[in-house]
Amino acid sequence: MPEFIRFDITDGVARLTLNRPDRLNALTRLMTVEILEAIATCHREEGVRCVVLAAAGRGFCAGQDLTEFQTLTGPETVGDHLRQGFNRIVLGLRRLEKPVIAQIQGVAAGAGLGLALAADLRIASEQARFTAAFIGIGLAPDTGVSWWLPRLVGPAKAFELLATNAVMDAAEALRLGLVNQVVPADRLETTVAELAGRLAQGPTRGIGLTKRVLQRALEVDLAAALEYEAQVQDIAYRTADHREGVAAFLEKRPPRFAGR
Ligand code: LHQ
Numbered sequence: 001m002p003e004f005i006r007f008d009i010t011d012g013v014a015r016l017t018l019n020r021p022d023r024l025n026a027l028t029r030l031m032t033v034e035i036l037e038a039i040a041t042c043h044r045e046e047g048v049r050c051v052v053l054a055a056a057g058r059g060f061c062a063g064q065d066l067t068e069f070q071t072l073t074g075p076e077t078v079g080d081h082l083r084q085g086f087n088r089i090v091l092g093l094r095r096l097e098k099p100v101i102a103q104i105q106g107v108a109a110g111a112g113l114g115l116a117l118a119a120d121l122r123i124a125s126e127q128a129r130f131t132a133a134f135i136g137i138g139l140a141p142d143t144g145v146s147w148w149l150p151r152l153v154g155p156a157k158a159f160e161l162l163a164t165n166a167v168m169d170a171a172e173a174l175r176l177g178l179v180n181q182v183v184p185a186d187r188l189e190t191t192v193a194e195l196a197g198r199l200a201q202g203p204t205r206g207i208g209l210t211k212r213v214l215q216r217a218l219e220v221d222l223a224a225a226l227e228y229e230a231q232v233q234d235i236a237y238r239t240a241d242h243r244e245g246v247a248a249f250l251e252k253r254p255p256r257f258a259g260r
Pocket of ligand 1: 026065081112137142
């Protein structure tokens with residue numbers, strides 16, 4: 001049984017909840033291992049068709065646990081720590097061909113912001129706050145924050161957020177395009193559950209392939225993106241869910257997607 005996360009799978013939705021509320025879910029080494037194991041399960045289990053990344057208590061995630069980090073000894077560098085931990089979490093979530101929703105009820109800071117940005121969709125409560133936090137302790141960005149921020153908010157705003165350690169509220173995060181939706185705190189869980197339930201009933205392969213082409217499109221030029229779309233469409237075209245979607249349209253009935 002994991003100690004610092006909760007993990008369950010219900011009706012196609014895997015729910016991974018960070019569970020160190022008294023430390024605002026700051027990430028320890030053990031917690032990182034537990035998150036990686038849960039992500040591996042999401043990759044492996046065909047029954048998982050959507051993932052919700054949530055957090056217990058008033059904070060979403062305050063990033064690296066700075067107390068534990070002081071006590072880490074041995075030959076490992078900070079870079080190694082990132083390569084073995086947070087980098088693998090980010091890549092694990094990005095390579096997961098299933099939609100990932102971050103349910104953000106409170107502060108997301110440092111690597112915690114990176115975790116939120118690695119999700120496909122971010123639904124925030126009105127109480128959520130976002131801060132890069134790295135510069136507060138004299139560090140440069142990590143956990144993918146340097147990659148996502150300029151793409152989401154533009155390079156000048158990204159630099160401002162990183163260099164001034166500004167704290168954004170939920171309304172500003174929505175205005176900047178950092179989150180998809182902001183809802184009252186008491187509506188957050190049901191809003192996310194409804195969205196996750198809908199996505200889990202969707203054509204999972206098509207959604208996963210959509211995630212794959214969008215990720216590639218962020219990294220390559222137009223000609224390469226067009227070529228990749230063509231290759232991926234060959235895969236999507238062969239799915240049972242594509243056939244079901246077309247059949248349902250022609251028969252004028254709602255589709256029943258099986259996620260295959
Ligand atoms: C914490 C933490 C925390 C431990 C709150 N650790 N206890 C990668 C590789 C290597 C090295 C370093 O980092 C990285 C990546 C990173 O993530 S760098 C960024 C690390 N994170 C931060 O610098 C954020 C530090 N936290 C804060 O600035 C504030 O706590 C925020 C703005 C997140 C929230 O502020 P408040 O809402 O006022 O809460 P609080 O500060 O009162 O925190 C509540 C408790 O949680 C408190 O403990 P206490 O015993 O006083 O109740 C904090 O000490 C503890 N906590 N963050 N990262």
